[in-house]
Amino acid sequence: MRVKFHQNLDGLKERLLVMAGLAEQAIQRATEAYRTRDFSLADLVFQSEPAINRMEREIDELAYELLATEQPMAIDLRFILAVIRINADVERVGDQAVNIAARAVEMGAHANPDLPVDIPKLASLAQAMVRKSLQSFIEADAEMARSVLTMDDEVDAMNKAAYGALTEIITRQPELTPQALNVLIIARNLERVGDHATNIAEDVIFWVQGSDVRHSSMD
């Protein structure tokens, strides 16, 4: 009975990681669609969304079944609750990828100006956060999860700088407004990806250590 239960927990983890892989890939492709203007990549992002959504439902159902049929205690219970939360964040990473891909396609309708915002760099930082948060989940490593929380400051700072630079560009060269706005929104989407990675890292810490670290720096 307990062997079966732990196999089910492993199955839950495995599915979540497959889904997370899809979401990571979607961010990667959306950013590439922006960088290279190869919109077949954006199409791939749009096509992957239903699969990610379906997996989110399946994982939630499986987690619910496990809670309903077993009586998980302590760390197993925290694990399942962490999976439910991480599941929601991974799905939202997928949503951000769709938003970014849609902006990239819209930008294709305009000229390609040289804007002072390094989206690929911001994207690679946000992706590194997602990857590290998932790695900490795979390895049940709270220390690694904590390192994700500090990376978020850098992403926030880059996003803030992008906002300032783009405001200035728009004011000086209003003809660049549509493109600059799209870049501004892509930067915000990437910042939100970083926020989701932060949430995932906090859930890993909650699972492994049983402590709730949310908002601990703010209060």
Add this chain to the structure above:
Amino acid sequence: MRVKFHQNLDGLKERLLVMAGLAEQAIQRATEAYRTRDFSLADLVFQSEPAINRMEREIDELAYELLATEQPMAIDLRFILAVIRINADVERVGDQAVNIAARAVEMGAHANPDLPVDIPKLASLAQAMVRKSLQSFIEADAEMARSVLTMDDEVDAMNKAAYGALTEIITRQPELTPQALNVLIIARNLERVGDHATNIAEDVIFWVQGSDVRHSSMD
């Protein structure tokens, strides 16, 4: 024992509604701070954030305790899971209020141009969605929850129209860029409030009917 358990469930619901009340009030005040330029209202929003965050943690801990010490089944289990999810969405409504209040304060540093976006109307729609989703939670009314899902389309359409109108304004009157960008971001924040209300409504339907309605219209 079961009496005590159901009292605890009621206690959970009550706390969540108190917290939701704070978040609703924060959105109300942030929008008023924008409309009236009375920044003492924005201060109240900033001050309420730690309380909302603290309540989020307390509610999660209580929900976790109930799952750990009782073995809730079926509708009770779904209720607790719904509370955990709604809790996260309510906290994020509070975050949106903080973002809006911060933008309102920043706008105070510039002249007050007449921009073609009716933020108070968008805000009142988003707030109506939050109120109705919470009402459906109070009354365990899946039908009412479903009506929230259709309201979201209107909010999305208003946000999209705002984006178009503001892009045009910025292109024609670049000197209005900082103000127009702030309004654009406030509109997006309000659209996200609508998204959170949608999530809450879906959680109510999951709790009451045991069906997962997420993404049902998309797949």
